[in-house]
Amino acid sequence: MRILKKILSLIIILAIIPTFNLKTALYANAQVLPKSPVKVATLLFAFDDPYISLVRNSLEEIQNKNKDSVNFTFLDGRRNQGIQNALLDSALQSDYDLLLINLVSLDRNTVESVVRKAKQKNIPVILFNTVPFETEPIKSYKRALVVSTDADQSGILQGNLIIKEWNSNKKTMDRNGDNVLQYLMLKGPNNSTVTNARSTYSISTINNAGIKTQEILSKFCYWDEICAKDSTELLFLRYGDKIEAIISNNDAMAIGAIEALQKYGYNKEDKSKYIPVFGIDGIPAAKDLINKGVMTGTVFQDPNQTAEALYSIGMNLVANKNPLENTNYKFDETGVTIQMPYQEYTPQK
Numbered sequence: 001m002r003i004l005k006k007i008l009s010l011i012i013i014l015a016i017i018p019t020f021n022l023k024t025a026l027y028a029n030a031q032v033l034p035k036s037p038v039k040v041a042t043l044l045f046a047f048d049d050p051y052i053s054l055v056r057n058s059l060e061e062i063q064n065k066n067k068d069s070v071n072f073t074f075l076d077g078r079r080n081q082g083i084q085n086a087l088l089d090s091a092l093q094s095d096y097d098l099l100l101i102n103l104v105s106l107d108r109n110t111v112e113s114v115v116r117k118a119k120q121k122n123i124p125v126i127l128f129n130t131v132p133f134e135t136e137p138i139k140s141y142k143r144a145l146v147v148s149t150d151a152d153q154s155g156i157l158q159g160n161l162i163i164k165e166w167n168s169n170k171k172t173m174d175r176n177g178d179n180v181l182q183y184l185m186l187k188g189p190n191n192s193t194v195t196n197a198r199s200t201y202s203i204s205t206i207n208n209a210g211i212k213t214q215e216i217l218s219k220f221c222y223w224d225e226i227c228a229k230d231s232t233e234l235l236f237l238r239y240g241d242k243i244e245a246i247i248s249n250n251d252a253m254a255i256g257a258i259e260a261l262q263k264y265g266y267n268k269e270d271k272s273k274y275i276p277v278f279g280i281d282g283i284p285a286a287k288d289l290i291n292k293g294v295m296t297g298t299v300f301q302d303p304n305q306t307a308e309a310l311y312s313i314g315m316n317l318v319a320n321k322n323p324l325e326n327t328n329y330k331f332d333e334t335g336v337t338i339q340m341p342y343q344e345y346t347p348q349k
Contacts, residue, residue, distance in 0.1 A: 037071045038318050041091040042100040043084055045129070047076040049223060050252050050283040051303065052102060052129065058307030070311065072100075079222065081105040088114065092121050098314045099125040105191055106130060112137040115144050124317035128310055130194045135334045143317055145331075147309050149301045150339040151197035154280050157342050158198065159205025161297035162245065165276050166211055173276060175244050181211055184235060185218035186228050186248040186257060195220075198249045198280060216242055221253050228256030236264055246277045251286035251298055254279030258295055267294050282345050291348045298345045306340055313338070 042059065044052050059072050075091065077084035081104040091099065099118055103110060111132045118125040124143040131148045138144045166173055166181060174181070188195035199218070206213055216239050221227035228248065236243070246261075248254035254277050261267045266275055279286050282300020289295035309329060316323045324330070329338045 037067065037069050038097045038315060039095065040070060040072045040098045040100060040314065041075065041094070041096040042072050043075045043077060043087055043091070043102065045077050045084075045102045045104050046079045047074070050285070051250065051281040054283065054303035055102075055129070055306050055310075058304045059310065061304075062307055062311050066311075070315070077102075077104050079104060081110060085113070088117065092117055092123070096123065097318050099123055100310055100314065101125060101127050102129045103127060103132070106132045106193060107191055108132070108134050108137065115141050118144060124314070126310060126314055126317070128306065130192060131337055131339075133193055135336055138336045139334075144336070145313070145317075145323060146334075146337040147306065147313060148337055148339050149194070149306070150341055151194040152201050153339075154194075154299055154301070154342045155198040155201025156205050157299040157344055158247070158278055158280055158297075159202040159209075161278055161299065161344065162202070162206055162247065162276075163209045163211065165245075165278075165296055166206075169276075172272075172274070173244055176242070179212065181206065181213045181244055182216050182242050183213060183245040183247050184216050184232070184239070184243050184257075186231070186246065186253040187218055187220045188249045188253075189222045190220050195249055202247055202278075221256075223250050223252055225252040225256035225259075228253035229259045230256075232257040232260035233263060236260060240264065243275055246275060248277065248279045251279035251281040251283045254295060254298070255285055255289065258289060280342075287345060287348075290345065299342045300345055301340050301342045309338060309340060 044056065046052065056074055063070055063072050075087040077087065084104050101114060103114070111134070115125065115137045119141040126145055126147055127138070128147040129149060131146055131151070132138070135146070138146060185199060187199055203213055217235060219231045219235070221231060232246070246254070246257045248257060258267055258277055261275055266273045267277070276296040278296055279298040282298050286295060286298045290297060312327050313323045313329065316325050331337060332339055
């Protein structure tokens with residue numbers, strides 16, 4: 001009997017062990033496998049921003065190709081941080097798996113608040129398109145990072161475009177013949193690292209090439225075309241004969257400036273009445289104006305590349321993987337930021 005009991009006990013133990021291991025394995029896998037499709041709350045700075053609209057379109061294309069894997073919900077911040085905060089609070093009450101946030105404001109308090117809220121819910125968060133002034137709050141949460149355009153590079157490349165134009169057409173560009181480039185600068189928000197980088201590096205690049213510059217005036221227009229148009233109209237009345245170039249932090253404001261110039265007969269058919277206008281972003285409307293000879297130049301970061309980075313890195317974060325696993329992306333010196341490169345737009349002949 002004792003021998004029979006031992007045999008029965010051994011049989012029961014052997015039967016239990018694989019069942020236990022199977023359940024344990026299934027439970028462990030359930031902790032890392034994301035729900036399908038992954039639900040992503042995508043909070044945008046503004047739906048009407050031309051470049052951000054391109055990123056949104058690219059994300060929608062990714063969704064259409066991966067319907068079983070991901071679903072993006074887009075929320076409009078309307079250029080107002082208060083509205084965006086309310087949208088975030090609402091999103092955190094839902095069952096989203098990932099937050100993609102194109103912040104309206106980049107100040108430390110806003111970034112700290114966003115990261116803290118995401119951390120409390122244990123939801124991964126990617127801040128994108130612009131780098132906050134301080135990245136320490138992001139480092140406080142292992143499931144938070146930044147996917148940004150390389151703002152320094154965009155300013156440098158824009159400066160190179162201006163250098164080329166000055167060297168090629170100095171006689172017409174240097175309207176008063178003083179060997180100094182007098183310019184009007186249209187800027188993004190004053191609380192933006194992108195505004196600071198593009199404004200600084202475009203001019204320093206020109207100066208480093210041995211070209212003297214003089215800022216006639218700069219105007220914060222918050223990436224907005226209408227603001228740029230209205231401001232340029234007023235400034236042209238006062239400084240029109242002095243402006244030798246208009247340098248804009250983005251294409252939307254450059255287009256607004258061109259609309260203002262055309263009101264006064266510039267940048268149209270008469271090539272003798274032309275003021276070079278430079279932008280950044282490479283939006284379709286700007287490319288079209290450059291191809292027509294109305295706008296002078298732009299540099300761009302491919303929105304498809306940004307969207308693909310957000311998707312690839314975001315899916316890794318949701319699955320609790322290394323965010324850069326199976327990608328070619330690299331963190332910059334901050335250890336939490338991936339910067340997407342720019343390139344010069346070449347006009348179509």
